[in-house]
Amino acid sequence: MNLNILEKLVKTIRDRKLNPKEGSYTNSLFEAGENKIVKKLGEEFAEFLKAYLKESDERITSEFADLLYHFFVTLEYKDIKFEDVLSELERRHK
Numbered sequence: 001m002n003l004n005i006l007e008k009l010v011k012t013i014r015d016r017k018l019n020p021k022e023g024s025y026t027n028s029l030f031e032a033g034e035n036k037i038v039k040k041l042g043e044e045f046a047e048f049l050k051a052y053l054k055e056s057d058e059r060i061t062s063e064f065a066d067l068l069y070h071f072f073v074t075l076e077y078k079d080i081k082f083e084d085v086l087s088e089l090e091r092r093h094k
């Protein structure tokens with residue numbers, strides 16, 4: 001399993017926050033603020049659930065990718081580090 005893309009994605013989202021980039025969807029979310037970010041996360045969750053219940057494996061995979069990205073944006077907006085989530089999972093791991 002190659003998890004490098006998760007690290008690259010989190011670092012890119014973090015970098016967008018520090019160095020906003022023209023045309024960046026991530027920056028449009030950061031600029032729109034907490035309510036919009038949470039609303040998008042809810043919508044993406046609903047889309048994922050719909051795909052999970054009714055659509056193809058490819059659609060489920062695609063919607064899960066959307067959801068993961070929006071989760072990362074949600075964390076970064078509050079400067080909560082995904083590394084800390086990983087540490088928490090490590091701590092729980094039996």
Ligand SMILES: N=c1c2ncn([C@@H]3O[C@H](COP(=O)(O)OP(=O)(O)OP(=O)(O)O)[C@@H](O)[C@H]3O)c2ncn1[C@@H]1O[C@H](COP(=O)(O)O)[C@@H](O)[C@H]1O
Pocket residue numbers: 009012013016021023024025026027040065066069
């Ligand atoms: N992984 C993603 C990613 N997944 C999903 N999305 C965006 O999430 C949005 C969700 O789709 P919707 O149709 O629900 O939303 P929308 O109509 O575009 O937006 P709203 O007007 O509803 O807010 C789409 O615009 C997707 O492009 C992503 N946008 C960016 N990334 C990655 O984030 C990094 C930074 O990207 P930029 O910020 O665009 O530079 C790069 O590595 C990108 O690959």
